[in-house]
Amino acid sequence: MVSSSGTESRRVTIHDVARSAGVSRQTVSRALNDKDEIDGATKQRVLDAARELGYRPSRFARGLVRQDTTTIGLVIPDLLNPFFTEVAAAALEAARARGWHVVVYDTADRAEEEFGTLQVIASQVDAVVGYFSCSEQDLERFTRGLPVVLIGREHHTGRFSSIRIDGEEGVHTAVAHLVAAGHRHIGMLDHDGRAEPSVRREWFATAAAAHGIAADRVVGAPQSADGGGTALRKLLGTHPEVTAVFTFNDIIAIGALREARRLGRSVPEDLAVVGFDGLQLGTLVEPPLSSVALDTRRLGALAIDQVARLLTGLEPLGADDLVVRAQLRLGGSA
Amino acid sequence: MVSSSGTESRRVTIHDVARSAGVSRQTVSRALNDKDEIDGATKQRVLDAARELGYRPSRFARGLVRQDTTTIGLVIPDLLNPFFTEVAAAALEAARARGWHVVVYDTADRAEEEFGTLQVIASQVDAVVGYFSCSEQDLERFTRGLPVVLIGREHHTGRFSSIRIDGEEGVHTAVAHLVAAGHRHIGMLDHDGRAEPSVRREWFATAAAAHGIAADRVVGAPQSADGGGTALRKLLGTHPEVTAVFTFNDIIAIGALREARRLGRSVPEDLAVVGFDGLQLGTLVEPPLSSVALDTRRLGALAIDQVARLLTGLEPLGADDLVVRAQLRLGGSA
DNA sequence: TTGAAAGCGCTACCAC
DNA sequence: GTGGTAGCGCTTTCAA
Numbered sequence: 116m117v118s119s120s121g122t123e124s125r126r127v128t129i130h131d132v133a134r135s136a137g138v139s140r141q142t143v144s145r146a147l148n149d150k151d152e153i154d155g156a157t158k159q160r161v162l163d164a165a166r167e168l169g170y171r172p173s174r175f176a177r178g179l180v181r182q183d184t185t186t187i188g189l190v191i192p193d194l195l196n197p198f199f200t201e202v203a204a205a206a207l208e209a210a211r212a213r214g215w216h217v218v219v220y221d222t223a224d225r226a227e228e229e230f231g232t233l234q235v236i237a238s239q240v241d242a243v244v245g246y247f248s249c250s251e252q253d254l255e256r257f258t259r260g261l262p263v264v265l266i267g268r269e270h271h272t273g274r275f276s277s278i279r280i281d282g283e284e285g286v287h288t289a290v291a292h293l294v295a296a297g298h299r300h301i302g303m304l305d306h307d308g309r310a311e312p313s314v315r316r317e318w319f320a321t322a323a324a325a326h327g328i329a330a331d332r333v334v335g336a337p338q339s340a341d342g343g344g345t346a347l348r349k350l351l352g353t354h355p356e357v358t359a360v361f362t363f364n365d366i367i368a369i370g371a372l373r374e375a376r377r378l379g380r381s382v383p384e385d386l387a388v389v390g391f392d393g394l395q396l397g398t399l400v401e402p403p404l405s406s407v408a409l410d411t412r413r414l415g416a417l418a419i420d421q422v423a424r425l426l427t428g429l430e431p432l433g434a435d436d437l438v439v440r441a442q443l444r445l446g447g448s449a
Numbered sequence: 450m451v452s453s454s455g456t457e458s459r460r461v462t463i464h465d466v467a468r469s470a471g472v473s474r475q476t477v478s479r480a481l482n483d484k485d486e487i488d489g490a491t492k493q494r495v496l497d498a499a500r501e502l503g504y505r506p507s508r509f510a511r512g513l514v515r516q517d518t519t520t521i522g523l524v525i526p527d528l529l530n531p532f533f534t535e536v537a538a539a540a541l542e543a544a545r546a547r548g549w550h551v552v553v554y555d556t557a558d559r560a561e562e563e564f565g566t567l568q569v570i571a572s573q574v575d576a577v578v579g580y581f582s583c584s585e586q587d588l589e590r591f592t593r594g595l596p597v598v599l600i601g602r603e604h605h606t607g608r609f610s611s612i613r614i615d616g617e618e619g620v621h622t623a624v625a626h627l628v629a630a631g632h633r634h635i636g637m638l639d640h641d642g643r644a645e646p647s648v649r650r651e652w653f654a655t656a657a658a659a660h661g662i663a664a665d666r667v668v669g670a671p672q673s674a675d676g677g678g679t680a681l682r683k684l685l686g687t688h689p690e691v692t693a694v695f696t697f698n699d700i701i702a703i704g705a706l707r708e709a710r711r712l713g714r715s716v717p718e719d720l721a722v723v724g725f726d727g728l729q730l731g732t733l734v735e736p737p738l739s740s741v742a743l744d745t746r747r748l749g750a751l752a753i754d755q756v757a758r759l760l761t762g763l764e765p766l767g768a769d770d771l772v773v774r775a776q777l778r779l780g781g782s783a
Numbered sequence: 784t785t786g787a788a789a790g791c792g793c794t795a796c797c798a799c
Numbered sequence: 800g801t802g803g804t805a806g807c808g809c810t811t812t813c814a815a
Contacts, residue, residue: 126516128808139786144810154784169594174573175516176808178509179791182460184573186552194538195729197531204528207555216573218520219553221541239508239518239550260503340733369733376735395529399674399703400734401710462792473802478794488800510792513807 127170136164147172186216187422188236190229190245194221196338197396198364198411199246202266205415206244213423220245233257242422251275262425264418276421278414278437282391283318285407285441289361289389290322292405292443298359298387299328304346304371306363307335315391319361332357336367343370344377351378359387359449365394365406372400372448387449391441402447414439461504470498481506520550521756522570524563524579528555530672531730532698532745533580536600539749540578547757554579567591576756585609596759598752610755612748612771616725617652619741619775623695623723624656626739626777632693632721633662638680638705640697641669649725653695666691670701677704678711685712692720693783699724699731699740706734706782721783725775736781748773 133140138161145153146161164170178184189206191199203219210217218240222228229249234257236243242262247254251272254263265277293301301323305316316333323330332354336346343362347370351357362368368390372382380386382402390397393408417437424431467474472495479487480495498504512518523540525533537553544551552574556562560582568591570577576596581588585606588597599611627635635657639650650667657664666688670680677696681704685691696702702724706716714720716736724731727742751771758765 126808129810130808140808141787141810142785145785148810152784157784166593171593171595172572173513173808175509175512176791177572177810179507179513179793179808180810182509182791194534194541197534200528200531200534203553204555207528207553208557211554214569216552216569218550219537219541220545221538223542235548235550238506238511259500259505261505373733373735396730396733399707399730401707460792463794464792474792475794475803476801479801482794486800491800507792510807511794513792513809514794516807 126173127168129170129172131168132161132165132170135168136161184216185213185242185426186218186240187419188218188220188240188243188245190220190222190232190236190243190247192222192224192246192248194219196366197394198366198392201394201411202415205412206419207415208412209416209419213419215419222246229253230257237261242426244418244422262422264421264425266414266418276425276431276437278418278421278439279434280409280414280441281438282315282407282409282441283321285443286315286318286361286391287322287325288443289405289407289449290319290326290328292445293359293361293387293389293449294326294328296359296383296387296449300332300354300356301328301330301359301361302332302334302350302354302357303330304336304343304350304360304362304367305333306338306367307342308338313363315363336363336370338364338366340366340370340373343367344374345370347371347374348378358385359389361389361391363391365390365392365397365404368404368406368448369396369400372402372404383447383449389443389449393441393444397446405446405449406444407441408444409439409441460507461502463504463506465502466495466499466504469502470495518550519547519576519760520552520574521753522552522554522574522577522579524554524556524566524570524577524581526556526558526580526582528553530700531728532700532726535728535745536749539746540753541749542746543750543753547753549753556580563587564591571595576760578752578756596756598755598759600748600752610759610765610771612752612755612773613768614743614748614775615772616649616741616743616775617655619777620649620652620695620725621656621659622777623739623741623783624653624660624662626779627693627695627721627723627783628660628662630693630717630721630783634666634688634690635662635664635693635695636666636668636684636688636691637664638670638677638684638694638696638701639667640672640701641676642672647697649697670697670704672698672700674700674704674707677701678708679704681705681708682712693722694720695723695725697725699726699728699738702738702740702782703730703734706736706738717781717783723777723783727775727778731780739780739783740778741775742778743773743775 129140129143133143146158220232226248244264263275267280270277320330334346334350336342375386390404390406393406397404463474463477467477480492554566563583578598597609601614604611654664668680668684670676709720724740727740731738
């Protein structure tokens, strides 16, 4: 924090204003905080002096004595990914409704950034919300006693809260929809991020099994539209019999949609596509994307709500309430 | 700010830790801040006590004495609008590089929200960056002496800095491109937000005039894809001779693209479309959007750079450097 | 209506 | 290596 006036410039304090206005510091405080136990003329004189000197109260000093501002740290892997943007927007809105401030951190999808972010954040906020890929142990190491709410990730120690994303039923419905439309050979474009297959793929496998169809036509894709396109081509190369695909998320699905068009496959006739997330973005493409949709607003709001409980010592929500269920939303791509 | 442990719970201070570890407060401080003038065993004992008690330093007390954390307030009209998201992401990145914190505020595109936001923000940050629709007078009233950098808006008092967006040349190139492709009847889908026509429309008019074509086929559109679609239909209804459109921004252009497809007009053969902004989103649609593109990364970085100068008393950048020029980027839609 | 004093929680600077 | 003291800039008693 540095003063803005050009040269040298010590910070202008309440003391300077007091001296300049010929009153005491507490009178300055009264004038600035709109207390009524002050003479109108005095108040005006103080206000003028303050403006004159370019005085601005120190948020630290004020925070120290008033202990009433709450700041949440929101950690997002990638703000350019529309899904996270939607969650962030929802969280911001929920926080604003409570008069809270939200400091946003974008870890740029790099796990290494997380530690730095955590370190820097932990000393500056009252609670942390967001996505982390590091271990709970590391998380604990950096956040000490801070309330932490994880999104889209299970927690295994009692130390944390987490908002669970449950797409089992939604994916089941999606597969049922595809099967009802006559599809028997359904592929999946999974993400290729981690070593182990995604939970979404497990949901897909379960749903496929329930309908007596195979779930082994899976290709990994980077979480981008280009990645989705490439993956689709690879999938169709290996499994030309495929007439429908379910994807890890909407970004990948949109890439697949585009690729299908390039391959001369019309959607949904020649190839049905179902995404996951239910992004607003999905409504912009043609045909609009069918997707197993998540209520991102609820997701963000729920996280903030849980933080509020943690912060005020209210009874926190239990695991059963900390769930966002996905639902199939039909666009036209399937 | 409230303690997180359930009942009653006064804040755990450095004093408590000191007493519990049987040392003085400054020794605790040393242990926690990793100073080397401390005995290893003592340090461990202090750390243990701190963990035991769930101690977390007060950021206000620390900030008060160390005066070294910088926090920027970033005000965005709508985080769900990809353009602002890109700018925000760029600003976050630039700020992170400096070790600054960024508090993000979304005014939800409502002018009324601005005052509240400004009030709340002004006392919590060291500088403000972003989009505002209120008067400079109001801006000054709330921000007092705070450094303020406006984006995409001219300032008229010396009080503020602003990053200017210059699309004149880019739009000229775009119109030239359309004309070279044989288009003589070019319409525009402007935004319908304000009373007066947009600057982008003026650029369009200037460019059209330079090529000796009319620029009076203009329809207003809400800043959404649906809005763009509706506006295109209206435009083609009134001016069926139109074979190309320039739009206020990419969102509107994408809506127009979609509508064109629904109307059975193939793009770019039957209708050429050129947007403005150059969003990544434009590459996801088919055909990829041609757009007068802005370097949003540079925009965000420039804003943060100027804040840095203002904050440190360095010579601020002048108007000539605070410009982001738009350039035509061809996709396939024109 | 105003001012003096105390103290929020922490770190820096000096003694020891 | 450790502790005492002072003070960061502000608000909140309490007296005048």
